[in-house]
Every structure is written in structure tokens, then in C-alpha cells.
Amino acid sequence: MSKIRTKNNQDLQRERRYRRHSCWDHLIAAPLWPLHGVNLGTLLRTCEATGACLAVPKFPWVPEAIERSYTYREPGCVHWTGDQLTWLSKQAQDPNTDVVAVELAEGATRLADLQPAKRRTVMVLGHEQTGIPDEALEFIENCVEIPMIGTGFSLNVAVAGSMVLYKLAGLL
Numbered sequence: 001m002s003k004i005r006t007k008n009n010q011d012l013q014r015e016r017r018y019r020r021h022s023c024w025d026h027l028i029a030a031p032l033w034p035l036h037g038v039n040l041g042t043l044l045r046t047c048e049a050t051g052a053c054l055a056v057p058k059f060p061w062v063p064e065a066i067e068r069s070y071t072y073r074e075p076g077c078v079h080w081t082g083d084q085l086t087w088l089s090k091q092a093q094d095p096n097t098d099v100v101a102v103e104l105a106e107g108a109t110r111l112a113d114l115q116p117a118k119r120r121t122v123m124v125l126g127h128e129q130t131g132i133p134d135e136a137l138e139f140i141e142n143c144v145e146i147p148m149i150g151t152g153f154s155l156n157v158a159v160a161g162s163m164v165l166y167k168l169a170g171l172l
């Protein structure tokens with residue numbers, strides 16, 4: 001007989017928070033140029049799992065896309081940013097906030113070297129086809145890159161964001 005016993009829902013429930021987080025504004029995932037709704041739902045699941053919030057512009061299709069692709073019973077924590085550059089510049093000017101971009105960039109920190117967030121941290125993700133626009137780069141203090149050795153140029157944005165979020169949350 002196997003020595004491994006998989007956890008059932010009651011086991012899992014005991015390990016979890018018993019209610020949703022109270023928006024403590026510690027970690028914020030910011031896919032500011034979203035294209036595919038399903039990636040927002042996936043990211044929001046990771047936010048819920050790591051105690052983070054999601055900050056996204058309220059394009060007309062976004063609320064319904066999140067509702068369709070986010071599958072937990074408890075609602076996730078979503079903030080609407082309004083104009084992306086205005087919001088981002090406000091975050092960059094906040095002396096208590098670190099702004100970290102997840103992007104393939106020269107001089108970026110490798111994921112393995114990224115330390116858990118020590119204070120309020122905004123994690124910026126790029127457009128699914130064109131990455132982080134040039135005009136947003138001036139607001140970015142640090143970049144994190146997830147090394148890749150395969151033939152593809154980049155990862156799916158929700159996959160990349162989830163990996164970095166786990167690292168920033170100190171859960172990996």
C-alpha cells in the first residue's frame with residue numbers, strides 16, 4: 001500500500017484562511033495591458049492563493065471575462081486602475097511601494113535570485129503580444145526574468161505572473 005495519502009477537502013480547509021483577505025495591500029499583480037480574459041482568471045486564482053490583489057483596467061470586456069474564468073467560490077480581490085500610466089506613475093511615486101516588472105529585459109534579476117517582498121509591491125505584467133510598452137518603462141524600478149532554454153520566446157503571461165507572485169509572496 002502507498003505511504004502517500006492525498007489531502008481531502010477537509011484537510012485542505014484546515015490549512016487555509018477561513019475568510020478572504022482584507023485587502024492588506026501587500027502584493028498587487030498588475031496585468032495592465034490585458035488581452036485574453038482567461039489569463040486574468042488564472043492570475044486572480046494565483047492572487048487568491050497567495051493573498052495578493054489584482055489591479056487591472058476596467059475595459060468593457062474585463063469584468064465579465066474575470067467572472068467567467070475565475071472559478072473559486074469566494075470572490076477574488078480586484079482593483080480597477082483607470083488609466084494605466086497614471087496609475088503606474090502613482091505607484092512609482094509612492095515611497096512605500098516597490099514596482100517590479102515581470103519582463104524579459106537586459107539586466108533583469110533572475111527568478112531564482114528574487115527575494116520575497118518586504119513591503120507593498122506592485123508586480124507589473126506586459127501585454128500578451130507586445131510586452132510592457134516603452135512609455136511605461138520609466139516607472140519600473142526592477143525587472144524579473146524567468147530563464148527559458150526552449151525554443152519559444154516567452155511564457156504565457158499568467159504562468160509568468162504566477163511564478164513571480166509565488167516568489168514575492170515567499171511561498172516558494
Ligand SMILES: C[S@@+](CC[C@H](N)C(=O)[O-])C[C@H]1O[C@@H](n2cnc3c(N)ncnc32)[C@H](O)[C@@H]1O
Nearest residue numbers: 102103125126129130131145146154155157160
Ligand atoms: C507573451 S509575453 C509578451 C512577449 C512579447 N512578444 C514581447 O515582445 O515582449 C507577455 C508577458 O508575459 C511576461 N513574460 C513572459 N515570459 C516571461 C519570462 N520568461 N520572463 C519574464 N516575463 C515573462 C511578461 O510580462 C510579458 O510582457
